[in-house]
Amino acid sequence: MTWPIWTATFEYTHASNGTTFPVIYESRINDVPVFDAHVDIYTPSKIVRVNIDTPYTRGLPTTMTVPEKVAGPRKGETAFVERCVRTTYENAYTREFREWQECVVNGKEVKTSVQMREATGRSSR
Numbered sequence: 001m002t003w004p005i006w007t008a009t010f011e012y013t014h015a016s017n018g019t020t021f022p023v024i025y026e027s028r029i030n031d032v033p034v035f036d037a038h039v040d041i042y043t044p045s046k047i048v049r050v051n052i053d054t055p056y057t058r059g060l061p062t063t064m065t066v067p068e069k070v071a072g073p074r075k076g077e078t079a080f081v082e083r084c085v086r087t088t089y090e091n092a093y094t095r096e097f098r099e100w101q102e103c104v105v106n107g108k109e110v111k112t113s114v115q116m117r118e119a120t121g122r123s124s125r
Contacts, residue, residue, distance in 0.1 A: 003030045015119070045069045052092075061089050 005028040013020050035054035040047060046068035053060035064085040072079040088095070102108040 004028065059089075059091050059094075061086050062092050 006026070008025045010023045010025065011020050012023055035056070037052040037054075039050045039052075041049075046066060049065040051063045051065060053062065065082065066085065067080065067082040069078050070081050071077070099108075099111070103110050
């Protein structure tokens with residue numbers, strides 16, 4: 001292969017309880033005009049995928065795909081179910097902007113306070 005592919009595995013520690021979890025990052029550049037961005041969360045019986053559509057087209061919703069192993073129709077059987085969840089057709093930027101507007105105009109409490117950011121040791125600088 002001549003086109004670049006980058007992968008990296010990170011281990012993160014949960015700030016509140018100290019448990020660790022792996023994160024795999026993959027990036028590639030090729031000539032296929034497709035935007036693919038997603039986050040996968042794996043559990044023993046289900047995978048939750050948050051699909052982030054292209055940021056270059058306004059109004060595309062974020063969807064969640066959940067394939068999972070569930071109890072089958074007969075005792076002792078298992079089955080496979082896949083759900084696609086779309087909570088709104090409003091895009092993420094619009095939702096975040098409206099949330100910010102509620103905080104500024106109506107005094108709604110911010111979800112992530114400065115104190116919370118300081119407690120996690122993260123900085124935007």
